[in-house]
Amino acid sequence: MTMSRENRTKERLVVVGGDAAGMSAASQARRLKGPDALEIIAFERGHFSSYSACGIPYWVGGEVDERDKLIARSPEEHRERGIDLRMRTEVTELDVDGGRVRSRDLDSGAETWTSYDKLVIATGARPVRPPLPGIDAPGVHGVQTLDDGQALIDTLSRTEGRRAVVIGAGYIGVEMAEALINRGYEVTVVNRGKEPMATLDPDMGRLVHEAMEGMGITMVNDAEVTKILTGDDGRVRAVATEDGEYAADVVVLGIGVRPETTLAEAAGLPLGDHKGLLTDLAMRVRGHESIWAGGDCVEVLDLVSGSERHIALGTHANKHGQVIGSNVGGGYATFPGVVGTAVSKVCDLEIARTGLREKDAHRAGLRFEAVTIESTNSAGYYPKADLMTVKMLAELRTGRLLGVQIVGREGAAKRVDIAAVALTAGMTVEQMTALDLGYAPPFSPVWDPILVAARKAVTAVRRTTQ
Amino acid sequence: MTMSRENRTKERLVVVGGDAAGMSAASQARRLKGPDALEIIAFERGHFSSYSACGIPYWVGGEVDERDKLIARSPEEHRERGIDLRMRTEVTELDVDGGRVRSRDLDSGAETWTSYDKLVIATGARPVRPPLPGIDAPGVHGVQTLDDGQALIDTLSRTEGRRAVVIGAGYIGVEMAEALINRGYEVTVVNRGKEPMATLDPDMGRLVHEAMEGMGITMVNDAEVTKILTGDDGRVRAVATEDGEYAADVVVLGIGVRPETTLAEAAGLPLGDHKGLLTDLAMRVRGHESIWAGGDCVEVLDLVSGSERHIALGTHANKHGQVIGSNVGGGYATFPGVVGTAVSKVCDLEIARTGLREKDAHRAGLRFEAVTIESTNSAGYYPKADLMTVKMLAELRTGRLLGVQIVGREGAAKRVDIAAVALTAGMTVEQMTALDLGYAPPFSPVWDPILVAARKAVTAVRRTTQ
Structure with a gap:
């Protein structure tokens, strides 16, 4: 059935993707415009809406005891709020010129065209899944969706062996290493980079590496996986690199994600260098009056380097949804960009970064000084005082802060x-030395570690600039 | 013996007060100018230099096991660095016109005049000690200095009873309540204000009140102490208010401090409304070319209200010392002011504030909206998720952030x-809603509690401004 624009008496918003960005946009638009003024139809191909993918490692690890705790709002709750959310319905084509989308009911196979006045694209990201021999073998798992998480948990409860290999040592990789440790597995992390956490500079990644080994995790760095080996039963039995084999009863892929923009690309919408949709500050797709996009499928402006990045993170997706919903609903809001903040942990090791790494700064054409300091999270004499390492980058001449990386404990x-x-705020490290930060x-x-780093950065920049 | 300026071949810096501000200034000046270029003489009337008064509650409570851990740098260490630090020597007069100070050796009683080219006043603060009957009785203790802390610890180890009364419910009061709880005392806190923590608005202080009662601490608010009652042995036995008596085997005074500016006032140096010394941004005493002042004896500019405040806090004292030492040593630095940040805890309850309370904002002539939200310190589904209450004040029309208060757990x-x-940075609450804060x-x-509060403040300001 095709519904044309002419048959409708009220404006219609169509949302493609029923997770954080899409449903935040729908909910915010609904807050601003009631069902009499705005019809909202949302399509989601999966079984779940509005869930926390970031929470999956803690569910797998057993800290979160049931799946439904990760669901912020169920399809029924959205429907009660006047959003026509159609689950297990995949949008297969965006007809931008015709102002309509084609969708398929994944259960019945039925196809439908639905016209829109305003369109929100929130198709998210897809996990990187290299075309390795054996990657589809039973026992090899991604952890992108709740369905993935459930499948992994099912495998873990059925598997007798206790050896797990995690491929990738970014956020997902290290969080999954913790989850598997918590479930009693012997964990090996196989990592392409020189050190884990490529979102840090290697000198800071080295600290994570050492701490993870201290937790009993086997770290294999600088290693390219060549294939996944299976046993006679067809199940995974090991992960092979050029240098060796690592026995595995279960394998978790934590290699990262790419924007899911297949539909958008086919529709001729503008994509950036990272294949994410490009939007303006109001989150409207560039060059398209009536189309917005947000969440893991877009690129965002990095306020420090001035260039576009792809960052798949729930907190950005929620902000995008909020901004889109406000604009679609007749209000006004913008998403000015990001500075690249990310935090994570492996057991009791905390890892954080914001701004530019050394290589980002080089790439952006910036000249800078980098300093690293060790301090403690509380006064040195306080019983819980644990070491914390802070690395700080500051631009030459201006002294502007460019980035901070932290590895430490609580x-x-x-x-x-x-x-x-x-x-x-564009502060200089000199300005930061005077910050009135909480002290007890x-x-x-008495000098917060951030202040200690800022003082050292001031000295480094001054010396170089003279 | 009097040494006159003419007899000397090198510049002389005299520092009055051997704690955080004074010795930071001396140390930083020494870093910039060696002993051949600058002579540094520092006077301290107590037994200890450069110690953490803020650490005393944790030493009393037993979390810090020995006094010397609170000492950042001993007199000997300062002397090794070429600072002539004279302990147990009290400066009794500042002769500003003559460029000299008079001091008395507290052991021998000998008096000396010492001339200076540059003077740093870092005389600290003195605890408020109301002239109550019985206040000098054995068993009544202040906790301002290491000597005070030692005396209290001695009393606690000698005292058989387990009832303690703390007078005052500010930072020192609540931290001492925790220390005494940790030592197994039954603790009663007698507080003049309607709620504890007068540095918070009363609605937030109420949360602290309830939490402290939950810890088994008896809170007596809105109560003025009228006298301290003693037993036949002359020792304290109770604290009396207009409404009742509270039995006490030991009493701790935590009523706050005032700038110690008796000498400065006698010398005609400029004091502010709070009786603290007034300085320029380089921490030079206003109108005096060669005199600097810092630490608990000065008033500081509150960047939010634009007026002067007195805040006794080690982190400010250290920054002041750093700035003074740079300027005295021939460099350049300024202390731009504070925003009034303070953090504290009572057992596992954390308390924080920055910027203006409602009454500060009224006093500054500002019109504002105040909003309060409840959120959690981690994702709601995460096992350690604890409630956190955030109050935020934002100026009408501009939407500028004016202050934040937080009460919660870890x-x-x-x-x-x-x-x-x-x-x-002078941000508006609208700008804050887009902050790229760490999320995992x-x-x-997914929305940090600070962002939730900022979003609510945006709505409140917008509603009022329309």
């Missing part, structure tokens, strides 16, 4: 927010 | 740094 990760706000012995040395 | 207090940086389920909900 209280390390969220300290990066100080730098995230300072980056947003249980929470900080 | 991870609550240091979140205030986000607001401290935003205040320093163990560290934050």
Whole structure:
């Protein structure tokens, strides 16, 4: 059945993708415009809406005891709010000129054209799945969706062996290493990079490497996986690299994600260098009056380097949805960009970054000084005082803060927010040395580690500039 | 013996006060100028130099096991660095016109005049000690200096009873309540204000009140102490208010401090409304070319209200010392002011504030909206998720952030740094809603509590402004 624009008396918003960005946009638009003024139809190909993919490692690891706790709002709850959310319905084509989308009911196979006045694209990201021999063998798992998480948990409960190999040592990789440790597995992480956490500079990644080994995780760096070996039963039995084989009863892929923009590309919408959709500051797809896009399928402006990046992160997706919903609903909001903040942990090791790494700064044409300091998360004499390493980059001549990386224990990760706000405000490291940060012995040395790093950065920039 | 300026071949710096501000200034000046170029003489009337007064509650509570851990640098260490630090020597007069100070050796009683080219006043603060009957009785203790801390610890180990009364419910009061709980005391806190933590608005202080009661601490608010009652042995036995008596085997005074500016006032140096010394941005005493002052004896510019405040806090004292030492040593640095950040805890309850309370904002002539939200310190589904209450004030029309108060559990207090940086940068709450703060389920909900508060503040300001 085709519904044409002419048959409708009220405006229609169509949302493609029923997770964070799409459903935040739909919900915010609904807050601003009631069902009499705006019809909202949303399509989601999966079984779940509005869930926390970031929570999957903690569900797999057993810290979150049931799947439904990761679901912020069910399809029924969205429908009660006047959003016509159609689950297990995949959009297969965007007809931008015709102002309509084609969808297929994944259960019945029926196809439908649905016209729109306004369109929101929130198709998310897809996990990188290299075309390795054996990658589709039973026992090899991605962890992108709730369905993936459930499949992995099912495998783990059926598997007798206790050896797990995680491929990739980014956020997903290290969080899954923790999850598998928590489930009693012997964990090996096979990593293409020189050190884990390529989102940090290698000197800081080295600290993560050492800490993970201290937790009993076997780290194999600088290693390219060549194939996944299977046993007589067809199940995974090992992961092979050029240098060796690593026995595995289960394999988890944590290699990262790419924007899911197949439909958008086919429709001729503008994509950036990372294959993410390009939008303006109001999250409208560039050059298209009536189409918005947000979440893991778009590129975002990096405010520090001035270039576009792809960052798949729930907090951005929610902000995008909020901005899109406001604009679609007749209000006004913008998403000014990101500074690249990310926090993570492996067991009790906290890892954080914001702004530019050394290679990002080089690539952006910036000259800078990088300093690294060791301090503690509380006053040195306080019993829980744990070491924290802070690396800080500052631009030559201007002294502008360019980035911060932190590796430490309790209280390390969220300290990066100080730098995230300072980056947003364009502060210099000299200005940062005077920041009035919270001080009491249980929470900080008298000079917070961020201030210690800023003072050292001031000296480094001054010396180089003279 | 009097040494006159003429007899000397090199510049002389005299520092009055051997704690954080004074000795930081001396150390930084020494880094910039060697002993051949600058002579440094410092006077300290106590037994200890460069110690953490903020650490005393944790030493009393037993978390820090020995006094010397609170000493950052001993007199001998300062002397090794070429600073002539004279302990147990009290400066009794500042002769500003004559460029000299008079001091008395507290052991021998000998008096000396010492001339200076440059003078640093770092006389600190003195605890408020109301002239109550019985206040000098054995068993009544202040906790301002290491000597005070030692005396209290001695009393606690000698005292058989287990009832302690803390007078005052500010930072020192609540931290001492925790220390005494940790030592197994039944603790009653008698507080003049309607709620504890007068550095918060009363609605937020109420949360602290309830939490402290939940810890088994008896809170007596709105109560003025009228006298301290003693037993036949002359020792304290109870604290009396207009409404009742509270039995006490030991009493701790945590009523706050005032700038110690008796000498400065006698010398005609400029004092502000809070009786603290007034300085310029380089920490030079206003109107005096060769005199600097820093630490607990000065007033500081509040960047949010534009007026002067007195804040006794080690982190400011250290920054002041650093700035003074740079300027005295021939470099250049300024202390631009504070935004009023403070963090504290009582057992596992974390308390934080920055910027203006409602009454500060009224006093500054500002019109504002105040909003309060409840959120969690980690994703709601994460097992350690604890409630956190955030109050935020934003100016009408401009939407500028004016202040934030937080009460919660782990991870609550240091979140205030986000607001401290935003205040320093003059951000609006609308700008704050786009902040790229660290997100991962163990560290934050997908919308950080600060972002949730900022979004609510945006709505409140917008509604009022229309």
